[in-house]
Amino acid sequence: MxxxxxxxxxxxxxxxxxxxxxxxxxxxxxxxxxxxxxxxxxxxxxxxxxxxxxxxxxxxxxxxxxxxxxxxxxxxxxxxxxxxxxxxxxxxxxxxxxxxxxxxxxxxxxxxxxxxxxxxxxxxxxxxxxxxxxxxxxxxxxxxxxxxxxxxxxxxxxxxxxxxxxxxxxxxxxxxxxxxxxxxxxxxxxxxxxxxxxxxxxxxxxxxxxxxxxxxxxxxxxxxxxxxxxxxxxxPPDELIAEHGGEPRLEVSLDESAPDAVVEAVAAAVSSARLVESSADGLRIRGVRPEAIGDAVDALDAAGVDFESLAWSVPSLEDVYLRLTGEEYSPRDGGREETDGVEGPPNKGAEAADGGDR
The missing domain is CATH 3.40.50.300 (P-loop containing nucleotide triphosphate hydrolases)
Incomplete structure (x- = not known):
């Protein structure tokens, strides 16, 4: 600028x-x-x-x-x-x-x-x-x-x-x-x-x-x-991302949706996660910090789960777009995603990271 x-x-x-x-x-x-x-x-x-x-x-x-x-x-x-x-x-x-x-x-x-x-x-x-x-x-x-x-x-x-x-x-x-x-x-x-x-x-x-x-x-x-x-x-893009983009997330690719027992085990192991949920083809961990990725891997290994790939990402303007105008937008709750999962332990950075859900 x-x-x-x-x-x-x-x-x-x-x-x-x-x-x-x-x-x-x-x-x-x-x-x-x-x-x-x-x-x-x-x-x-x-x-x-x-x-x-x-x-x-x-x-x-x-x-x-x-x-x-x-x-x-x-x-x-x-x-x-x-x-x-x-x-x-x-x-x-x-x-x-x-x-x-x-x-x-x-x-x-x-x-x-x-x-x-x-x-x-x-x-x-x-x-x-x-x-x-x-x-x-x-x-x-x-x-x-x-x-x-x-x-x-x-x-x-x-x-x-x-x-x-x-x-x-x-x-x-x-x-x-x-x-x-x-x-x-x-x-x-x-x-x-x-x-x-x-x-x-x-x-x-x-x-x-x-x-x-x-x-x-x-x-x-x-x-x-x-x-x-x-x-x-x-x-400004960075302000929109901070307010509406959501939080960092880790996508774990599996052959199928993660069983409830695996979701609960990962949620217990990853202290920085706000929410752990099963996705269509694996597991999604929201609010995870990069240094906690190893904890997620250890929890999957302990549960005997073989994963195909891991993908960690931070929110972008595309996330803002999807949240406010796309598939993730729900007019019933003003933009909050409706999802079933296991909330992780409270952590100091969760509220700040989750700007899009406030």
């Missing part, structure tokens, strides 16, 4: 924390503002009172399941669809913004296929009063070696890189990227990630929509999570 974005995000976070709203916001005006944004298609409610603000120079991530309203929100903010509520970009309604200041890469983008990558970037650059040098833009997205190939002959990843180039050729102040790395190989994804980081460091505000949680976790200064047309969580 650059210094401007860090200061702005901090100011907004402090303001948001005041429930009575008496505190006056400080710092520069947000680049993107949406207050009470609503949009319906017939009887289908796509956006239901969305509040959102994106600070100058910030990489702002928008995540959520299919049908959550992400595309509709981007369209509303870019002025390509009408919506109710107060929407402002650079302080004016989206349709009044100077198009020279905006870059947009939609999820589905089909440029003329019988043009080369160079010709495509030249064409889109020609739509602006001022544009970057085509060669340097193609180099930025890793397409310098294939600049003269027809678009239709490029691989899916190369096509997507070329599309990214058309979105940044005008050197925008605000860049909307919807699934920018779809179909791009790992090396290409890393190149695009570095490009986004450089753009943000140079002052470009980036509005990133992606289903790749690792991508959003790496790039975004703050993240908003949409579900059913509303924002259910917003904040």
């Amino acid at each position: 650059n210094e401007t974005a860090a200061a702005s995000a901090s100011a907004v976070g402090e303001t948001d924390s005041e429930a009575d709203g008496d505190r006056t916001p400080t710092g520069p005006e947000p680049v993107v503002v949406g207050e009470g944004v609503r949009k319906s298609y017939g009887d289908v409610v796509a956006l239901d009172g969305v509040d959102i603000a994106v600070e100058p120079g910030e990489v702002f991530g928008l995540i959520g399941p299919n049908g959550a309203g992400k595309t509709t929100l981007v369209r509303a903010l870019t002025g390509t669809t009408a919506a109710e509520g107060d929407l402002r970009v650079f302080g004016v309604p989206p349709r009044d913004v100077d198009p020279q200041r905006i870059g947009l890469l939609p999820q589905s983008f089909g440029p003329p296929e019988r043009l080369t990558a160079t010709e495509l970037v030249d064409y889109y650059g020609g739509l602006y009063d001022e544009a970057r040098d085509t060669e340097s833009v193609l180099r930025d997205v890793g397409m310098a070696d294939d600049a003269d190939a027809w678009y239709e002959t490029l691989s899916g990843g190369q096509q997507r890189r070329t599309c990214v180039a058309t979105a940044i050729v005008n050197d925008p102040d605000l860049l909307f990227l919807d699934e920018p790395t779809t179909g791009i190989d790992p090396a290409g994804r890393r190149s695009i990630h570095r490009l986004i980081e450089r753009l943000a460091d140079g002052g470009t505000t980036v509005f990133l929509t992606s289903h790749a949680m690792d991508e959003v976790e790496r790039l975004a200064d703050r993240v908003a999570l949409l579900r059913d047309g509303g924002v259910v969580a917003v904040g």
Whole structure:
């Protein structure tokens, strides 16, 4: 995060924390503002009172399941669809913004296929009063070696890189990227990630929509999570993970679900575990510290259980996503997983580690 974005995000976070709203916001005006944004298609409610603000120079991530309203929100903010509520970009309604200041890469983008990558970037650059040098833009997205190939002959990843180039050729102040790395190989994804980081460091505000949680976790200064047309969580990735991501866990792969006797034996042996439970293909130990993995192995050996593998993991933004929008979310209990297992002995770190269940 650059210094401007860090200061702005901090100011907004402090303001948001005041429930009575008496505190006056400080710092520069947000680049993107949406207050009470609503949009319906017939009887289908796509956006239901969305509040959102994106600070100058910030990489702002928008995540959520299919049908959550992400595309509709981007369209509303870019002025390509009408919506109710107060929407402002650079302080004016989206349709009044100077198009020279905006870059947009939609999820589905089909440029003329019988043009080369160079010709495509030249064409889109020609739509602006001022544009970057085509060669340097193609180099930025890793397409310098294939600049003269027809678009239709490029691989899916190369096509997507070329599309990214058309979105940044005008050197925008605000860049909307919807699934920018779809179909791009790992090396290409890393190149695009570095490009986004450089753009943000140079002052470009980036509005990133992606289903790749690792991508959003790496790039975004703050993240908003949409579900059913509303924002259910917003904040820096690390704070969302601490609050909703749950706790470290150890997955033990067995030929079948672990018997109750094994669950109880492991729970008794692993003092740092909050919960030990049988899973579909083995055993899951929640809240286990890495130094206690050996205790779990010893307990399995003592019970005569042969396991295929062990996998220890810490929570990530993907865990936040699943807990709040996916299979692990249960509306009956506000996000708490319903599970049967054996609680481990109380330990001092259990409550802090289990932020997602509080």
